[in-house]
Amino acid sequence: MSSNFTIQRAITDDAQEVAVMVGELLAEIMNAIGVQAFNFDLVETTSRxxxxxxxxxxxxxxxxxxxxxxxxxxxxxxxxxxxxEGTFGTIPELYVRPDYRTNGLGLRLVSQAKSFGAARGWKRLEVTTPPLPQFDRTLAFYEREGFAISGGRKLKVSL
Incomplete structure (x- = not known):
């Protein structure tokens, strides 16, 4: 049950624990798509x-x-x-460890983000999910939380 969890804003002392989860998230994505799409270094990610x-x-x-x-x-x-229409927030990463999924924890994290954004005067929150069948469950989760597809695709170029 998600009520057995506390959610707190991270401080620099939390960086390594969060960076470890970032590595888990990226590995899960790359495993799902079968492509080495990300470079991950725990020390560099923690420092960043x-x-x-x-x-x-x-x-x-x-x-x-x-x-x-x-x-x-x-x-x-x-x-x-x-x-x-002004200032808004973007969710670049959301991750719940597999053992804690399907208990409402993702919903609580998104709710925390919405509250935080509203308090900062953000007009909206945006998130990008890959347009691949492997991420249909992720897309469905965000749609259940009130996100709507706004079109387009996320593109990048290395600088």
Whole structure:
């Protein structure tokens, strides 16, 4: 039951635990798509996250079970766009460890993100899921939480 978890905003001391879960998330995605789509280094990711948290460029909420062990997290960053009518938030990562899925913990993390964003005056939250059949359950989860497909595809270019 998700009520057995506490959700708190991450501080720099939480960075390594969150970075480990980021590695688990990326490995799960790459396993699902069969492509080495991400590079992951635990030390670099931990350091990067500490920097982002210190500069308030990234906001992370960690869910912990009664034992204090991390069960999942949601990350957010603030963006600005005219199409979005001002300031909005983006969810680059949401991860719940497999043993804790299907108990409402993902919903609680998204609810925390919505509350945080509303308190910051964000107009909306955005998230991107891969348009692949392997991620239909992820898409269905977000749709159940009130997210609507807004079109387009996420593209990238390395700099």
């Amino acid at each position: 996250l500490q920097d982002f948290l210190n500069r308030e460029k990234y906001f992370v909420f960690v869910a912990r079970g009664v034992s204090g062990n991390p069960a999942g997290f949601i990350a957010l960053y603030e963006s600005y766009a005219l199409y979005a």
